[in-house]
Amino acid sequence: MTQDEARWKAVCDRDVAQNGVFIYAVKTTGIFCLPSCSSRQAKRENVDFYxxxxxxxxxxxxxxxxxxxxxxxTSPQVDVIRTACEDLQNLETPPDLETLAQTAGLSPAHFQKVFKKIVGLSPKRYAMAVRKQRLLRDLNLSDSVTNAIYDAGYSSSSRAYADMGTQGLSPKNRQSGGRGEVVRFATAKSDLGEIVVGATERGICLVEFSTKGEQLLKTHFPLAELKPADADLAGEVVEIVSQINQPRAGLSLPLDIQGTAFQERVWQALQDIPLGKTVSYAQLATAIGQPTAARAVASACAKNSLAVVVPCHRVVRGTGELSGYKWGVDRKQALLNLESKVKKTNK
Ligand SMILES: [Zn+2]
Incomplete structure (x- = not known):
């Protein structure tokens, strides 16, 4: 095995022992990681080692x-938190706060604070994001939803449903208008107009260009309890605005996406389109393994309610024409112009 082959194997195995030995960089996202990183597995041809x-x-x-x-x-604190993240990602049964704090040698309250400061999410929200990612990954690979749920580390399917709403399984929860959910919301100004952002405790569930503010949330989630933004959401809104004003690769926010299984596959595929690139509906249909479904793909794109974060603006007609955009073709053009500039300066 060559050195690069050995390194690639370590990345595939998320080998903690190789942390500090080398790092790998992903050309499509512009991001570099430790071998043990839990982020989505990159394709071998896009990876360089340093x-x-x-x-x-x-x-x-x-x-x-x-x-x-x-x-x-560089810091014992960071290393302790990294270990906690790895445990949350890799252990069959993710440890609870008490256990994590004990392993870190901190009190639960202090651990929680340090974790939040370093990771940007509370341990609970982080664990949810990890589980959700695993389930989404497994749903794509597993023929049986039940197997996927167990593979993702859920002890029962009811817990998976409770955790994820009905993501990837059926859109029941959202069709019921967000009943029983708390949705936090915020508005902000971007260079391309005012935005409204909504989030459940699982992640961001709505980003729209709109001046309607709270009213828009009420339309989308008439039965949810609406609350003002907390610190988590406020930080995420800042990231979204900066992504609109100055796009960059590697935006990674916890999302609470809910749609039909088909819609979610399309929205997932949208997130895989690199910054500065555009694809056609037909190409996107091929990417999700349904090359004849271009029309259905277009309709799923139109139903995206996470503007910019799920980059449906990167889909154009086969002829290269822009085609429509839920939030206005001018805005789509502006977003693509900004992103093509970033791509050029990166070269
Ligand atoms: Zn990483």
Whole structure:
């Protein structure tokens, strides 16, 4: 096995023992990671290996916000939190707060605070995001939804349903208008107009260009309890606005996407289109393994209610024409112009 082959195997195995030995960078996202990073598995042809953080940065890559490769070994606190993240990602039964704090040698309250400061999410929300990601990954691979649920580390399917709403399984929850859900919301100004952002405790559930504010949330989630933004959401709104004003690769926010299984596959595929690239509806249909479903794909794109975060603006007609955009073709053009500039300056 060559060195690169061995390194690639370590990445596939998320080998914790290789952290600090090398880092890998993903050309399509512009991000570099520790071998153990839990982020989505990249394709081999898009991965480069580097010995040091400095080399990766020099080559134009940015440090992953999840595994913090640029902070590896720099602070005992960061290392302790990284271990906690790995446990949450890798253990069959994710440990509870008490256990995590004990392993870290901190009190639960202090651990919670440090975790939040370093990771940007509370341990609970982080664990939810990990589980949700696993389930989504497994749903794509498993022929049986039940197997996928168990593979993702859920002890029962009812817990999976409770955790995820009905994501990937059926859109029942959302059709019921968000009954029993708390939806936090915020509005903000971007260069392309005012935005409204909504989030459940699982993640962001709505981003729209709109001046209607709270009223828009009421239309989407008439039965949910609406509350003003908390600190989590406020931070995420800042990231979304900066993504609109100055797009960059590697935006990674917890999302609470709910639609039919088909819609969710389309929305997932949209998130895989790299910044600065566009695809046609037919290409997107091929990407989800249903090459004849271009029309259904177009309709799923039109139902996206996570503007920019789920980049449906990167889909154009086969002829290269822009085609429609839920939030206005001018805005679509503006977003694509900004992104093509980023792509050029990165080169
Ligand atoms: Zn990473």
């Amino acid at each position: 010995e040091t953080v400095r080399q990766a940065q020099k080559a134009g890559f940015r440090a992953c916000k999840r595994c913090l490769p640029d902070q590896f070994g």
